[in-house]
Amino acid sequence: MPMNSINTNVGAMIALQSLNAINAELFTVQRRISTGFKVGSAKDNGAIWAIAQNQRAESRSLNAVKSSLQRGQSIVDVAISGAESVSDLLTQMKEKALAASDTTLDTAARAALSEDYVALRRQIDKVAANAEFSGVSLISAGGAGNVKALANSSATSTIDVDHIDLSTTGAAISGTVADLTGTIGTAELTAIDNAMKAVNAAAGRLGTGAKALDTHLTFVGKQQDTIDAGVGRLVDADLAKESARLQALQVQQQLAIIALGIANRAPSLLLQLFQQR
Secondary structure (H helix, E strand, O other), rough: OOOOOOOOHHHHHHHHHHHHHHHHHHHHHHHHHHEEEOOOOOOHHHEEEEEHHHHHHHHHHHHHHHHHHHHHHHHHHHHHHHHHHHHHHHHHHHHHHHHHHOOOHHHHHHHHHHHHHHHHHHHHHHHHHHHHEEOEEEOOOOOOOEEEEEEOOOOOOOEEEEEEEOOOOOOOOOOOOOOOOOOOHHHHHHHHHHHHHHHHHHHHHHHHHHHHHHHHHHHHHHHHHHHHHHHHHHHHHOOOEEEEEHHHHHHHHHOOOHHHHHHHHHHHHHHHHHOOO
């Protein structure tokens, strides 16, 4: 049975332990409400915190992947615009060459057509040289410049778009005549037709590459959203639940304080046993 003593107040001890436990839990709930996290540090739940940190690192790494894909998109989009411009220039060149194939033209008319043709041909080289983004051109003379956009956070996979030379020295267009001062016949016109087909095919390949970059960027965005949602499920606090818990703990805290006050008054009641009647 409980002992009545002024030296050892067991009731006060129990009430104080209960109050301390409630205050500790109340502090935890208040921290969750203020931060929005049920696992805000490693001491809350070491295993869950470590998993969440690893997933956060994965999500942030995907930001670099998205930036790489977006840069690749820009490079390819500029190259596509350049390829389309080259195709338009070849169409105009064919028009000039076809007009120059008329054997009844005088020298002045042929020279004028040739001048226009040469200017168009030079413009192709200007377009090919200047269709670049961030210092990279996919259609410039030579074979330098391509896209190798990151496809995952470990850099073990890439989305590649290869360089295609659409200058007048490249394989696609080099077969066209340099000017129209000579005889223009079926062979010369066919060469321009072939150049147009090659350029259009190149633009198609660039378009396929652009589509691949667009599709993968969409996938990476969804992947990142899924990872972020998963981290949230691990560490985010249920604020509705915590709000209800907070109110319950506040009531318990008040009751514990009352209980402690009652227990602390118990020894003084023993004095009444020694009062003279």
